[in-house]
Amino acid sequence: MPSYQLSHLDQLEAEAIFILRETAAQFQNPGLLFSGGKDSIVMAWIARKAFHPARMPFPLVHVDTGHNFPETITYRDDFAAKLDARLIVGSVQKSIDEGRVVEEKGPNASRNRAQTTTLLDTIAEYQFDALLGGGRRDEEKARAKERFFSHRDDFGQWDPKNQRPELWNLFNGRKHSGEHFRVFPLSNFTEMDVWMYMHREGIVLPSLYYAHEREVVVRNGTILAVSEFVQPRDGETVERKVIRFRTMGDATITGAIESTATTMEDIIEEVAAARQTERGNRADDKRSETAMEDRKKEGYF
Amino acid sequence: MDLLRFTTAGSVDDGKSTLIGRLLYDSKSIFEDQLEAIEETSKRRGDGHVDLALLTDGLKAEREQGITIDVAYRYFATPKRKFIIADTPGHIQYTRNMVTGASTANLAIILVDARKGVIEQTKRHSFIANLLRIQHVVVAVNKMDLVDYSEEVYNKIIKDYQEFASRLDNIVDITPIPISALNGDNVVDKSEAMPWFQGPSLLYHLEHVYVGGEENHVDARFPVQWVIRPQSDEWHDFRGYGGRVAGGVFKPGDEISVLPSGFTTKIKSIHTADGDLEEAYAPQSVTLTLCDEIDISRGDMIIKRNNPPEVSQDIEAMICWFSNKPMAHRAKLLLRHTTREMQAVVSEVKYLVDINTLHKIEQPGTFAMNDIGRITLRTAQPVIHDSYRRNRQTGSFILVDPGTNETVAAGMII
Numbered sequence: 001m002p003s004y005q006l007s008h009l010d011q012l013e014a015e016a017i018f019i020l021r022e023t024a025a026q027f028q029n030p031g032l033l034f035s036g037g038k039d040s041i042v043m044a045w046i047a048r049k050a051f052h053p054a055r056m057p058f059p060l061v062h063v064d065t066g067h068n069f070p071e072t073i074t075y076r077d078d079f080a081a082k083l084d085a086r087l088i089v090g091s092v093q094k095s096i097d098e099g100r101v102v103e104e105k106g107p108n109a110s111r112n113r114a115q116t117t118t119l120l121d122t123i124a125e126y127q128f129d130a131l132l133g134g135g136r137r138d139e140e141k142a143r144a145k146e147r148f149f150s151h152r153d154d155f156g157q158w159d160p161k162n163q164r165p166e167l168w169n170l171f172n173g174r175k176h177s178g179e180h181f182r183v184f185p186l187s188n189f190t191e192m193d194v195w196m197y198m199h200r201e202g203i204v205l206p207s208l209y210y211a212h213e214r215e216v217v218v219r220n221g222t223i224l225a226v227s228e229f230v231q232p233r234d235g236e237t238v239e240r241k242v243i244r245f246r247t248m249g250d251a252t253i254t255g256a257i258e259s260t261a262t263t264m265e266d267i268i269e270e271v272a273a274a275r276q277t278e279r280g281n282r283a284d285d286k287r288s289e290t291a292m293e294d295r296k297k298e299g300y301f
Numbered sequence: 302m303d304l305l306r307f308t309t310a311g312s313v314d315d316g317k318s319t320l321i322g323r324l325l326y327d328s329k330s331i332f333e334d335q336l337e338a339i340e341e342t343s344k345r346r347g348d349g350h351v352d353l354a355l356l357t358d359g360l361k362a363e364r365e366q367g368i369t370i371d372v373a374y375r376y377f378a379t380p381k382r383k384f385i386i387a388d389t390p391g392h393i394q395y396t397r398n399m400v401t402g403a404s405t406a407n408l409a410i411i412l413v414d415a416r417k418g419v420i421e422q423t424k425r426h427s428f429i430a431n432l433l434r435i436q437h438v439v440v441a442v443n444k445m446d447l448v449d450y451s452e453e454v455y456n457k458i459i460k461d462y463q464e465f466a467s468r469l470d471n472i473v474d475i476t477p478i479p480i481s482a483l484n485g486d487n488v489v490d491k492s493e494a495m496p497w498f499q500g501p502s503l504l505y506h507l508e509h510v511y512v513g514g515e516e517n518h519v520d521a522r523f524p525v526q527w528v529i530r531p532q533s534d535e536w537h538d539f540r541g542y543g544g545r546v547a548g549g550v551f552k553p554g555d556e557i558s559v560l561p562s563g564f565t566t567k568i569k570s571i572h573t574a575d576g577d578l579e580e581a582y583a584p585q586s587v588t589l590t591l592c593d594e595i596d597i598s599r600g601d602m603i604i605k606r607n608n609p610p611e612v613s614q615d616i617e618a619m620i621c622w623f624s625n626k627p628m629a630h631r632a633k634l635l636l637r638h639t640t641r642e643m644q645a646v647v648s649e650v651k652y653l654v655d656i657n658t659l660h661k662i663e664q665p666g667t668f669a670m671n672d673i674g675r676i677t678l679r680t681a682q683p684v685i686h687d688s689y690r691r692n693r694q695t696g697s698f699i700l701v702d703p704g705t706n707e708t709v710a711a712g713m714i715i
Contacts, residue, residue, distance in 0.1 A: 004516070004518050004550070004582045004583075005303060006584070006585065007302060007303070008302050008303060008304040008383045010585070011304055011584065013586075014545060014584055014585050014586040015584070015586075017545075017586035018526070018545045018586050021526045021527045021543050021544075021586070022526065022640075024527055025526060025527050025599055025640070048574065049573070049574035049575070050543070050586070051527075051529060051543070052529075052572075052573070052574035052588075053529070053531045053533070053535070053536040053539055053572075053574075054529050054530060054531035054532075054533075054536075054539075055531070055533075137374045137375075137376070138375075138376045141373075144373045144374055144375065145371045145372070145373050145374075160371065161371065163371060164707065164708045165397050165398065165400070165401040165623055165708055165711070166401060167400065167401050167404035167405075167697065167699060167711045168404045168405065168693060168694060168697045169545065169547075169639075169694055170637050170638075170697065170698065170699045172637060172699060172701055172706070172708045174635075174701060174706040175706060176706065187374070188374070188376075188385055190376045190378070190383075192378070193383075
């Protein structure tokens with residue numbers, strides 16, 4: 001008698017494919033949020049599999065803060081071409097130029113929050129009724145409460161205390177006009193699962209994820225790469241360090257870690273031994289204890 | 302590595318969140334920055350110790366009130382297994398969350414406060430675990446430190462529990478364990494304070510309990526989710542049916558029928574992006590291609606001919622009502638079952654269950670929030686189903702209010 005047991009990675013992939021197909025079936029006009037970060041890469045990778053040999057029936061949507069590492073943009077364009085996927089870019093710079101949002105001022109200003117405006121504007125412009133996101137429940141405490149199919153009202157807001165129950169394989173994507181859904185196919189993946197899955201699938205990541213030497217400054221305990229957007233302030237010294245990134249976000253807020261991990265195997269070993277969460281270096285989460293919940297209620301990813 | 306999904310249930314202040322915090326902490330699944338953040342919060346609130354419950358109570362309102370409002374999913378892994386925990390709140394008004402967490406779980410941990418023993422909520426949670434067909438239950442008698450680690454107190458609670466649980470027919474095994482989540486007794490390591498207890502620690506049990514054989518590998522069921530038709534030169538003639546196997550095993554060459562149309566043909570191939578498969582079984586997501594071109598769309602079910610499911614427009618089911626608005630008389634609702642959605646009317650309310658006594662309330666009024674009972678549904682189209690007892694995927698449904706779009710009930714077909 002065969003065992004008919006799936007490994008945990010196969011189970012997670014099968015679940016994500018199911019959610020992606022369900023999204024295509026239940027919504028008129030879904031889009032897949034693609035940041036060039038590892039989670040959205042894995043999500044898009046699984047989306048290709050879910051509809052193979054057809055093209056995935058939705059575009060990749062990138063909310064571009066204008067503060068990206070150039071490596072991310074190159075990777076994004078190559079990856080979209082490789083997947084034969086349509087790419088839509090929403091620009092935070094454009095939202096600022098058009099006066100839709102005021103850029104934060106001050107020494108710790110970032111465009112993290114401004115992304116929400118651009119995201120909601122992009123949703124309105126393209127009339128998306130569902131946006132697929134690479135969010136995982138193990139990432140952050142507010143995300144631990146997130147549904148696979150997460151309802152947003154006509155202001156794009158999340159109401160965490162009044163979420164629809166999700167049972168078995170049954171997902172209720174019904175909505176009134178003007179409302180939309182955020183859908184999270186990777187909900188049950190952990191950071192380690194994502195790495196193990198990428199290793200198994202032979203996914204090549206943007207070079208920023210692997211250890212490399214770079215000019216950095218250390219600011220409030222966070223290692224930031226020196227770039228067009230991050231310049232040393234008075235009293236800060238530029239150092240050369242061998243670093244890599246554990247998450248990929250806006251260049252002004254994404255901290256690096258010192259690491260010598262140059263291959264996927266090295267990284268998996270490093271993740272297994274890590275004593276800090278991957279978002280531990282994200283200045284956006286450090287603003288307050290419920291920073292993520294507050295942003296999500298406003299319509300953040 | 303395999304995967305165990307479990308749910309935790311207990312009433313308010315039984316220490317569920319503390320237990321989960323303890324499992325995460327002692328299995329080294331908590332990161333330093335998470336620990337620092339909750340140490341900080343505990344200090345600020347003037348707690349005497351680090352409140353591990355803060356790890357799972359993520360929402361602002363939960364942290365303010367010190368209670369768990371919504372199902373939280375938590376993850377940890379040991380070298381033996383990966384675990385997904387659905388942490389469900391114990392408040393009476395949130396029973397729907399327990400049902401939700403239980404619907405995907407292989408095992409339930411039911412917490413009992415050693416000082417209070419088996420109470421109404423313990424019975425309610427056990428009844429729900431049984432109703433949702435969770436076969437493995439751990440009765441974790443918590444706060445043993447507050448009853449001086451007394452063997453007598455523990456034995457009394459377990460005796461009370463077993464008397465009650467003998468009426469729960471779906472539960473295959475009940476494993477009692479005395480613990481102190483606060484101090485870590487019998488959570489990861491065996492407790493030195495309770496040398497009289499011969500059983501395993503909770504984590505050891507979770508790592509070793511056998512939960513295979515819960516998927517149905519007998520009755521072949523494939524609800525069609527999405528028709529895959531590439532408009533490309535390379536795959537010009539390809540027409541595939543994407544879906545997730547809900548039961549049984551499919552192989553190329555198998556004689557199949559498509560319901561409800563009844564057309565028959567054979568499976569040509571089992572397609573995936575990584576190449577064709579020799580067989581597909583639950584819960585794999587695959588794409589089937591067939592030998593003949595027949596009209597198939599989302600909501601149809603592909604089955605093996607020798608083993609058909611039930612097809613009926615009158616459905617008998619147990620339901621749990623979720624909405625704070627009571628069920629209307631002859632309520633018209635939308636039924637979502639496998640990949641189909643159709644109109645349905647509640648043609649009869651047979652009885653409600655008093656879940657403290659497990660007695661039926663005959664001639665009931667109607668369903669209010671958290672009520673559980675038996676109904677008959679009349680559906681606009683035939684429902685292609687199995688009993689929930691036989692197949693969790695083809696035997697379950699949700700009911701949606703067409704006006705508000707809220708999910709108002711979950712049902713299990715009898």
